[in-house]
Amino acid sequence: MYVYDAFDQTLVAERVAEFRDQVARRLSGELTEDEFKPLRLMNGVYLQLHAYMLRLAIPYGTLSSEQLRMLAYVARKYDRGYGHFTTRQNIQYHWIKLAELPDAMADFASVGMHGMQTSGNCVRNLTTDQWAGVAPDEIEDPRVWAELIRQHVTLHPEFSFMPRKFKIAVGTSQHDRAALRIHDLALQLVRNDNGETGFEVMVGGGLGRTPFLAKTIKPFLAKRDVLSYVEAILRTYNQFGRRDNIYKARIKILVHELGPEAFAKEVDAEWQIIKDGELALDDALVDEIAGRFSYPAYQQLDDSPPQLAEARRAARGFDAWLGNSVANHKVPGYAIVTLSLKPEGGTPGDATADQMDAIADLADRYSFGEIRVGHEQNLVLPHVEQRDLPELWRALAGIGVATPNVNLVSDIISCPGLDYCSLANARSIPIAQEIARRFHNLDLQRQLGRLHVNISGCINACGHHHVGHIGILGVEKNGEEFYQITLGGKADEGATLGTLIGPAVPYAQVADVVEDIAAAYLELRQRPEELFIDTVKRTGVEPFRERVYATR
Amino acid sequence: MQLVENGKLVEDRYVHVDDDAPLPDRLPVIVSAKRFLAEADALVSRDGSLGVSWPNDRRVNELKPWLGHLALIALNFPKFRDGRAYSQARQLRETLGFRGTLRATGDILRDQFGFLVRAGFDSFAVKKTADAPAFAASVARFSVVYQPSADGRLSALRRRSQSAGAKTPETV
Amino acid sequence: MTSPLEQKKIKVTGPVVVTANRVGDGAVVYSRADGGWTTALDGAAIATSSEGAQALMTAALDDDLRAVGPYIAPVKLSAGGQVRPGNLRELIRLGGPTIELPLPLGC
Ligand code: SF4
Numbered sequence: 001m002y003v004y005d006a007f008d009q010t011l012v013a014e015r016v017a018e019f020r021d022q023v024a025r026r027l028s029g030e031l032t033e034d035e036f037k038p039l040r041l042m043n044g045v046y047l048q049l050h051a052y053m054l055r056l057a058i059p060y061g062t063l064s065s066e067q068l069r070m071l072a073y074v075a076r077k078y079d080r081g082y083g084h085f086t087t088r089q090n091i092q093y094h095w096i097k098l099a100e101l102p103d104a105m106a107d108f109a110s111v112g113m114h115g116m117q118t119s120g121n122c123v124r125n126l127t128t129d130q131w132a133g134v135a136p137d138e139i140e141d142p143r144v145w146a147e148l149i150r151q152h153v154t155l156h157p158e159f160s161f162m163p164r165k166f167k168i169a170v171g172t173s174q175h176d177r178a179a180l181r182i183h184d185l186a187l188q189l190v191r192n193d194n195g196e197t198g199f200e201v202m203v204g205g206g207l208g209r210t211p212f213l214a215k216t217i218k219p220f221l222a223k224r225d226v227l228s229y230v231e232a233i234l235r236t237y238n239q240f241g242r243r244d245n246i247y248k249a250r251i252k253i254l255v256h257e258l259g260p261e262a263f264a265k266e267v268d269a270e271w272q273i274i275k276d277g278e279l280a281l282d283d284a285l286v287d288e289i290a291g292r293f294s295y296p297a298y299q300q301l302d303d304s305p306p307q308l309a310e311a312r313r314a315a316r317g318f319d320a321w322l323g324n325s326v327a328n329h330k331v332p333g334y335a336i337v338t339l340s341l342k343p344e345g346g347t348p349g350d351a352t353a354d355q356m357d358a359i360a361d362l363a364d365r366y367s368f369g370e371i372r373v374g375h376e377q378n379l380v381l382p383h384v385e386q387r388d389l390p391e392l393w394r395a396l397a398g399i400g401v402a403t404p405n406v407n408l409v410s411d412i413i414s415c416p417g418l419d420y421c422s423l424a425n426a427r428s429i430p431i432a433q434e435i436a437r438r439f440h441n442l443d444l445q446r447q448l449g450r451l452h453v454n455i456s457g458c459i460n461a462c463g464h465h466h467v468g469h470i471g472i473l474g475v476e477k478n479g480e481e482f483y484q485i486t487l488g489g490k491a492d493e494g495a496t497l498g499t500l501i502g503p504a505v506p507y508a509q510v511a512d513v514v515e516d517i518a519a520a521y522l523e524l525r526q527r528p529e530e531l532f533i534d535t536v537k538r539t540g541v542e543p544f545r546e547r548v549y550a551t552r
Numbered sequence: 553m554q555l556v557e558n559g560k561l562v563e564d565r566y567v568h569v570d571d572d573a574p575l576p577d578r579l580p581v582i583v584s585a586k587r588f589l590a591e592a593d594a595l596v597s598r599d600g601s602l603g604v605s606w607p608n609d610r611r612v613n614e615l616k617p618w619l620g621h622l623a624l625i626a627l628n629f630p631k632f633r634d635g636r637a638y639s640q641a642r643q644l645r646e647t648l649g650f651r652g653t654l655r656a657t658g659d660i661l662r663d664q665f666g667f668l669v670r671a672g673f674d675s676f677a678v679k680k681t682a683d684a685p686a687f688a689a690s691v692a693r694f695s696v697v698y699q700p701s702a703d704g705r706l707s708a709l710r711r712r713s714q715s716a717g718a719k720t721p722e723t724v
Numbered sequence: 725m726t727s728p729l730e731q732k733k734i735k736v737t738g739p740v741v742v743t744a745n746r747v748g749d750g751a752v753v754y755s756r757a758d759g760g761w762t763t764a765l766d767g768a769a770i771a772t773s774s775e776g777a778q779a780l781m782t783a784a785l786d787d788d789l790r791a792v793g794p795y796i797a798p799v800k801l802s803a804g805g806q807v808r809p810g811n812l813r814e815l816i817r818l819g820g821p822t823i824e825l826p827l828p829l830g831c
Binding site: 026032048049080097098345346347418424429430433 | 747750751789813826
């Protein structure tokens, strides 16, 4: 956990005061909507179909129980008793009133939270691996670096009106859980041949209308240079990124049009000028930030305590959940527990205020008061003693967040789609719900194994459909909802964009198509261990295409 | 257009001269980048302050040989959302060491004052007269900044390490 | 930003209303014949000609203090004179999400 100090606290409080003044000017007519819009967007306030929407940042996906309780409180007091966790480690409130927003912001500020830069053409919320600090395979805790960069880019005077939004992710493990390659800028902690740690720098990833995977422009950047190098990238982008066409304004287009080498050269020229200036980091500065992260006082425990084996024999449900939702922790005797926000019939990523309160209590009891939010729209309790798992499971099941479907076909990533979003072409949530219903049988889900279904309601790709093993994209045809299906996308270290399998299918047929694809996979796979994604890679999409369109 | 300097509404001392118009004697003038580049030698040896209006899609590096002769550079924000001139301003101040007046023109509203001052501007051609009195308050809005910029303020990171002796700043 | 009026000439092929979101809370509103706004589609002024729609839009754009982002939306009129949204998006704006919203625990 990063603990705010007086500087951080002062800044968010001053930001709330500024926003209060801007809202007052808007409500009194001093500001027109055209003038107000960029100001509200810089505080995460959108206008959706039914109401304003507030997007709150959860920097690098780490929450304290106190903060989670505040999320619940705001959901109850100013919204409709629930919130929606997004694919970018944010939470969204869909029914918030403009006139009440300054008060809600002040409540958030009291626990060190804000909506700054969750929208607008600035650097957005920094994201990372939701297992940061606890994953057995990580190089070091990426959140220290994410926090350093977060601070550096917050209310940055130069980079608050860039051509377009700018998303940064920091990764740390061999296994990429932060979807690095689909970010405008990704920094992957790596170790070089001398055993020093630094960053591999990748730029120009992004989904949307023209999807690209980020390209490496610097294989090894020393840690001391990370702020100056980021500054040089942002400065290059701010000056040369396209502003004539909103669809070509992201850095991916600049990198693509210039070519990664030429882009890297521009960055390097700028970087040489500033690298030894004020932005050069020394250990003392980094330690100052690292020192504000508190880590749990773990006990000395053994892995696999006897209670676990007993509980597995006693309850099949526990056994299934343990096998599915619990992962190894870097400290013996502890575990990382994923809380599925994908119950059958629910909206992927939604949590009620009551659930949030209950999870905050469980985090206090079992996880040193800490909760994580992952880009798959699930929550995580990162430090659970293995011997507490049976008790925790019962408690989680009691509040509906222990569905053992993590990484299975019903663990669907879905954007809000046309049920909420003013940019949508088609609905996403009911599609997700129908697919979950079709695969209601968990044995079937397990038989299918790891299978990521990602759904977006329009080409903006908030649901990351391009990198779903099965990607579903809502389009509009003659006023009707249609969906394009892609196969073979991946967001991890082997990031790949999915391949379109054929013409879009109507709303009512999407779940049938997914069932057909699943059935085709079961027939095509060479052995049960061959994952869906590997079968698609081996066979290509052709056999799936045939199966899907044979009868359509 | 109203001009704000040092937090006050002021008269513009400069005459904006069209590209084909003759230069008035001795008065401070602002010329376009095009005219400046074509007539630079003559312009800098003329009597009277010289300003140039520089577009936001041209590298400010081109001005490097002339910076000592320029009293003012006007950078343009064609739209509120077009922030290229923030980078130009910081480069002029921090990299090229320009010490003259840096004027922000175009779509300038009070909500940008804080950013503009931090980027190194000290003259503001505001769109709304009503925004002028808000200047001082807007600029003073944030007592904490997270990054170094052209205004020379210390970032929270540096302030923390300076007060490291005092340790444990108040937590919340 | 160019106003929606400048963006394109208004073409109207059936009955339409002008709709927007209320400034204070973002609620969906429809412009009324008397220049005000209502949350009830029944109370909306219906235009059937380009000129009529244009007039409603002009008034709506002038009312930036009360309503945000006005635009022209199609409606359907039943034989009995009932007004219904003309497409799915408008149906959802009027009636809310098509999915069940989360309920507090224990409900
Ligand atoms: S993908 Fe499109 S529909 Fe879905 S949330 Fe993003 S903008 Fe809205």
